[in-house]
Amino acid sequence: MNLRFVVTRLGMLVVTVLVSSLAIYGAMFLTPGDPATLLIGGSRNPDPAVLDRIHREYHLDDPFIQGYWHWLSNCLHGDFGTSLVYRGSVTDLIGDRAGTTLALVGYAAVLVLAAGITIGTVAALRGGRTEALATTLTAGAMAVPTFVMAVVLIWLFAVQLPWFPVYGSGEGLTGTLSHLTLPAVALAMTWIGYVAQVTRTAVRAELRSEHVETARSRGVPEWTVIRRHVLHNASGPVFAVSGVGVAGLIATAAIAEQAFGTGGLGALMIEAAAKQDMTVVQAVSLLFVVVFVVINTTVDLVSAALDPRAAQKGAR
Incomplete structure (x- = not known):
């Protein structure tokens, strides 16, 4: 199998996951209002102490890229955060x-x-x-x-x-x-x-x-x-x-x-x-994207092994 083709497909996998994760994390910030209110179900009169705790826990006061990297690095370690609706670990859910x-x-x-x-x-x-x-x-x-x-x-x-x-x-x-x-x-x-x-x-x-x-x-x-x-x-x-x-x-x-x-x-x-439990939505969405992209990449690699001509075209 063409090594360049394999490297290209694996690189595309990583880029796709990173771009998708950035979009998933950023979607919460595109919603008008304080993202912290979404994490507690959009309450009209949220407790300021709860909002402060959410801001600290989810690094919402951090610069966007810094907060995104903190969330992604936790996900890479299997920590998807805590669901405020289901009152438990998202990883366990x-x-x-x-x-x-x-x-x-x-x-x-x-x-x-x-x-x-x-x-x-x-x-x-x-x-x-x-x-x-x-x-x-x-x-x-x-x-x-x-x-x-x-x-x-x-x-x-x-x-x-x-x-x-x-x-x-x-x-x-x-x-x-x-x-x-x-x-x-x-x-x-x-x-x-x-x-x-x-x-x-x-x-x-x-x-x-x-x-x-x-x-x-x-x-x-x-x-x-x-x-x-x-x-x-x-x-x-x-x-x-x-x-x-x-x-x-x-x-x-x-x-x-x-x-x-x-x-x-x-x-x-x-x-x-x-229920506007964005922590769970983000985690499951990221998991689906990763599985979807991994399967498609595996199909590309196996198809290239079955038909080397496809690998040569894809590597150009």
Whole structure:
């Protein structure tokens, strides 16, 4: 792999995180009024002693860059501050909710990869009506927003057919899988469509390629041609869009968590924003940005390893 490409991507990761963290920290200061009042829920008559304590604790009287660096350095050490609404450590709040979000995103990612790649591959290899049906269904899946899919799934599989629970995250492996099935499907459906479409296109392109025709003309068995030449060469774009899909699941997890009451990090951020608990909002937002950027960078590096030509273009 091109070393310059790797260094460039890692540098972009660091810059993106720093710029995003600066925007997240600065958003509080763009709001009219004293940022300290936001940290206590925007009270009209806040206690001056409380305001003074918040100013000292959050270094709000420091110059902007100095206060930002103090906040960021604490975050780098795992200290996200104290929530004045939830009356506890933000780090502990994140720790209590992170497992649910991780399980939900992981479940949805498995559905995206398994269903999307399978549907796209079968559609491209069989063609005809199978391909037309798969294209229609996946295009429809891509067009339905997550919150609409959540409502449909609740109505169908919880009201009409009471097969799955629709609230909470469950306990134990069986309970967790049962509670997270509907939110995972709602979260994954759009990306299943994307992955299936890209997989179908990539496999179709490889089936028409010259090297595949050459392998067939030499009498290479069809399954060997598909496995070694078609699927292997199509893996680059399929992996790339799958990685973007997993990152997208993190960005939209809050919608499914709020719809099904699973109580993950996304739901925590929405609740904290409604209560103007900016300390929690800043911490969760920064965490989501970091995870999103790391996944995208990892996808770029693996895609470059699968296709060195992409690395050469990206390094220019």
